[in-house]
Amino acid sequence: MSNENLNLWLEDLYGDSAGLKLKLRECLFSGTSPFQRIAVYDSHAFGKVLTLGGSIALTDFDEALYSECLVHPTLSVAGNAERVLILGGGDGGVAREVLRYPGVKRVTVVEIDRQVVEVCGRFFPTAASCLNDPRVELVIDDAHRYLRDCPHQFDVIIVDACELTNAASDVFHTLSFADSVFRRLKDGGLLVAPLGCPTFSGDECRTTVRKLGERFPDNAVYLMTIPSFPGGQWAVARCRNGAGETTPTAQPWHKDLRCWHPGLQAGMFALPRNVQVQLGLPRG
Amino acid sequence: MSNENLNLWLEDLYGDSAGLKLKLRECLFSGTSPFQRIAVYDSHAFGKVLTLGGSIALTDFDEALYSECLVHPTLSVAGNAERVLILGGGDGGVAREVLRYPGVKRVTVVEIDRQVVEVCGRFFPTAASCLNDPRVELVIDDAHRYLRDCPHQFDVIIVDACELTNAASDVFHTLSFADSVFRRLKDGGLLVAPLGCPTFSGDECRTTVRKLGERFPDNAVYLMTIPSFPGGQWAVARCRNGAGETTPTAQPWHKDLRCWHPGLQAGMFALPRNVQVQLGLPRG
Numbered sequence: 001m002s003n004e005n006l007n008l009w010l011e012d013l014y015g016d017s018a019g020l021k022l023k024l025r026e027c028l029f030s031g032t033s034p035f036q037r038i039a040v041y042d043s044h045a046f047g048k049v050l051t052l053g054g055s056i057a058l059t060d061f062d063e064a065l066y067s068e069c070l071v072h073p074t075l076s077v078a079g080n081a082e083r084v085l086i087l088g089g090g091d092g093g094v095a096r097e098v099l100r101y102p103g104v105k106r107v108t109v110v111e112i113d114r115q116v117v118e119v120c121g122r123f124f125p126t127a128a129s130c131l132n133d134p135r136v137e138l139v140i141d142d143a144h145r146y147l148r149d150c151p152h153q154f155d156v157i158i159v160d161a162c163e164l165t166n167a168a169s170d171v172f173h174t175l176s177f178a179d180s181v182f183r184r185l186k187d188g189g190l191l192v193a194p195l196g197c198p199t200f201s202g203d204e205c206r207t208t209v210r211k212l213g214e215r216f217p218d219n220a221v222y223l224m225t226i227p228s229f230p231g232g233q234w235a236v237a238r239c240r241n242g243a244g245e246t247t248p249t250a251q252p253w254h255k256d257l258r259c260w261h262p263g264l265q266a267g268m269f270a271l272p273r274n275v276q277v278q279l280g281l282p283r284g
Numbered sequence: 285m286s287n288e289n290l291n292l293w294l295e296d297l298y299g300d301s302a303g304l305k306l307k308l309r310e311c312l313f314s315g316t317s318p319f320q321r322i323a324v325y326d327s328h329a330f331g332k333v334l335t336l337g338g339s340i341a342l343t344d345f346d347e348a349l350y351s352e353c354l355v356h357p358t359l360s361v362a363g364n365a366e367r368v369l370i371l372g373g374g375d376g377g378v379a380r381e382v383l384r385y386p387g388v389k390r391v392t393v394v395e396i397d398r399q400v401v402e403v404c405g406r407f408f409p410t411a412a413s414c415l416n417d418p419r420v421e422l423v424i425d426d427a428h429r430y431l432r433d434c435p436h437q438f439d440v441i442i443v444d445a446c447e448l449t450n451a452a453s454d455v456f457h458t459l460s461f462a463d464s465v466f467r468r469l470k471d472g473g474l475l476v477a478p479l480g481c482p483t484f485s486g487d488e489c490r491t492t493v494r495k496l497g498e499r500f501p502d503n504a505v506y507l508m509t510i511p512s513f514p515g516g517q518w519a520v521a522r523c524r525n526g527a528g529e530t531t532p533t534a535q536p537w538h539k540d541l542r543c544w545h546p547g548l549q550a551g552m553f554a555l556p557r558n559v560q561v562q563l564g565l566p567r568g
Contacts, residue, residue, distance in 0.1 A: 017307040017328035021295065044301035045484070061483075065558060199345075199511045200329070225509065225517050225556070227483045232516015233509050259556045261568060267551020272509070272543045274349060284545060 010041055010049065012056045014200040014230040020056070022046065022228075028123060033115035040123045046228055048123055050091070052116070058091050059228045063127055064258040066234075067093035069224035072260045073268060074156060074192045074238050075101050076248035081155035082106070085184065087143040088161030090116035093127035095136055098158070100253055108154075110139045110146045147180040157181055159193040162204075178215035188242040195221065195237055197230040198278035205235055206280040212239050221279060222268040235279060294325055294333065296340045298484040298514040304340070306330065306512075312407060317399035324407045330512055332407055334375070336400070342375050343512045347411055348542040350518075351377035353508035356544045357552060358440060358476045358522050359385050360532035365439035366390070369468065371427040372445030374400040377411035379420055382442070384537055392438075394423045394430045431464040441465055443477040462499035472526040479505065479521055481514040482562035489519055490564040496523050505563060506552040519563060 008026070013019035022043045029040040036053045043049050047060030058066075071094055075081060080103040086094050090111030098107050109131065111117055117138065121128040131138055139146060143161070159181075175183075181191050193212065195205040212219055216239035224234050248262040255261075276283050292310070297303035306327045313324040320337045327333050331344030342350075355378055359365060364387040370378050374395030382391050393415065395401055401422065405412040415422055423430060427445070443465075459467075465475050477496065479489040496503055500523035508518050532546040539545075560567050 011305065013305070015329075018330075019305045021297070021303045021305055023301040045299075046302075065556070223509075225507075227515040227517070231511040233511070257557060259558045261557060263568060264551075264554050264556060267548075267554040270548050270551040272349070272548060273541060273545060274543045284547060 010043065010051070010056075012051070012054070012230075014197065018200065018230075020228065020230070022049065022056075024049075029119060031115065031119075033113050035113045038113075038115055038119055040119060049228070050120065050124065056228050058093070058120070058124060058127070060124075062226050062228050063091070063093050063124065066224070066226050066229075067097045067127070068257050068260040069226075069268075070094055070158060070160065070192060070194070070236065071097035072248070072257070073222055073236075073265060074158070074190050076251070076262065076265070077245045078156050078190055079245060079249075081190075083152065083154045083156075084108070085152075085154040085157045086110065087146075087157065087159045088112075089158070091120040091124055091127045092117075092129065092131045093124075094158055094160045095133075096127060096130035098156075099130055099133055099135060100251075105135060106137060107133075107135055108137045108139060108152075110141055110143050112140070112142050114140045144177070144180065147184055148175065150184060153184055153186045154189060155186055156190045156192070157185060159191070162194055162196055176211065176215075178211050182215050182241060185241050188240065188244055190244075191216070191237075191239040193237045193239070195235040195279070197233060198223075198235050198275045199231040199233070201230070202278040205278065209237060209279050209281070212237050215239075216241060218243060220269055221271065221281065223271065223275065224268065235275065294327065294335070294340075296335070296338070296514075298481065302484065302514075304512065304514070306333065306340075308333075313403060315399065315403075317397050319397045322397075322399055322403055324403060333512070334404065334408065340512050342377070342404070342408060342411070344408075346510050346512050347375070347377050347408065350508070350510050350513075351381045351411070352541050352544040353510075353552075354378055354442060354444065354476060354478070354520065355381035356532070356541070357506055357520075357549060358442070358474050360535070360546065360549070361529045362440050362474055363529060363533075365474075367436065367438045367440075368392070369436075369438040369441045370394070371430075371441065371443050372396075373442070375404040375408055375411045376401075376413065376415045377408075378442055378444045379417075380411060380414035382440075383414055383417055383419060384535070389419060390421060391417075391419055392421045392423060392436075394425055394427050396424070396426050398424045428461070428464065431468055432459065434468060437468055437470045438473060439470055440474045440476070441469060443475070445478075460495065460499075462495050466499050466525060469525050472524065472528050474528075475500065475521075475523040477521045477523070479519040479563070481517060482507075482519050482559045483515040483517070485514070486562040489562065493521060493563050493565070496521050499523075500525060502527060504553055505555065505565065507555065507559065508552065519559065 219239040503523040
């Protein structure tokens, strides 16, 4: 019998003025890759939690919510998408949702940090196992460099990371992120890019919306609710180079999803006035 | 010049396994009423914050979001409501939103704690000032006792508190909360009752949904996003004793609101599958 009473908490601060506290059972993994600190904890509220650079990236509780809400609002209106590019996404959850569409022939996952793939393979197998699907091509590379050198074009490009849109990367890689992505999309192709939390990262959200708007004439923003993310809410941009379908095509397997269903779609794109203001969009 | 460097944080724990941290500038008020601890802080992220019994009840940042999303999804479909009862609501924000409807003749606010009214009058005047409106009747009383003894019936009853539905109160007051409220509603009248955070208070949410469902045949649940609340998301029940309108009637002053607009309405009532499961509702 042990009298050990561990008072172990994870604190994920948004900026330096607010944050989430999670009570932990234990630390399951802690390491440093060439790119970042990586840790996995077991928490009471959300099960296993992956942190990258100290910020919560993934939890057992809401990985499926995030992956479904990043993929289905777009893939469900993409017609017969065959080739999908995921920038980031080394945990595999987003690829898993993309692979549900029977028309998809090839999913390219570009993850900069091989150790993220390895750690997720060990601790988050329901997400990571789909990276072994024969339709998945895993590329360990910087997403900006990959976009610059890649000879292919894609039906859908999904950004599964937030820092891809930072100014330093844009300067370093000459072409802006929005330009790089635009060039790698087929006509009528779709881009999905998370913006951040409107409440705690309003400035970054507004900047990304403005930059994407300069490049993509047809763009929209929707909201997803992720309890372990800052403010519990995340804004996502969906951009298209051309016009296209906006109503989801119903699929027989939709009933298997944990969070998203076609009946959510319209409501996700209806933004409260405070979010319109936070994102610099016209107040409806 | 002062070298004072105050490292002051407010922690609002949900259960004992997760919570929100807010960096504070200072404590503006701290006291104890016969019912609870009351404090007001100045925070970096959300401006002034009212805590009751240690939990965040109100902030400058999201008071309007909460009050609008508690009132307008119901009042906008209530036809010509004349008489509205607010149980709790001593800060005045919910009454302010109700008073926007020109047909409303009388708003009764039943707040158990006079000191909440006084403190909000001092620190949250944009909410509290509407309690001086001649159409508002402020009653300092226990909501259960008021419901038991009140001779009136109401077009709309709004619960602006969570603990009204607790089991101890139900036993003490003989009639269940759902029964008490049902008896004080006119035919076709509407009840609005917050359920809590589906993620962190799933059990309580399910219990309240079930109890309300036994009494009200026509009931629906919607979600509102409140960044300072647990998980950033709160579920609310809207119950009607009879059938009625579900599409909001557009009002010229809707454009003045900070958060809600009629275009949000349908999406608020479309629940993700995980929330349906958390609330014990059929999985859509």
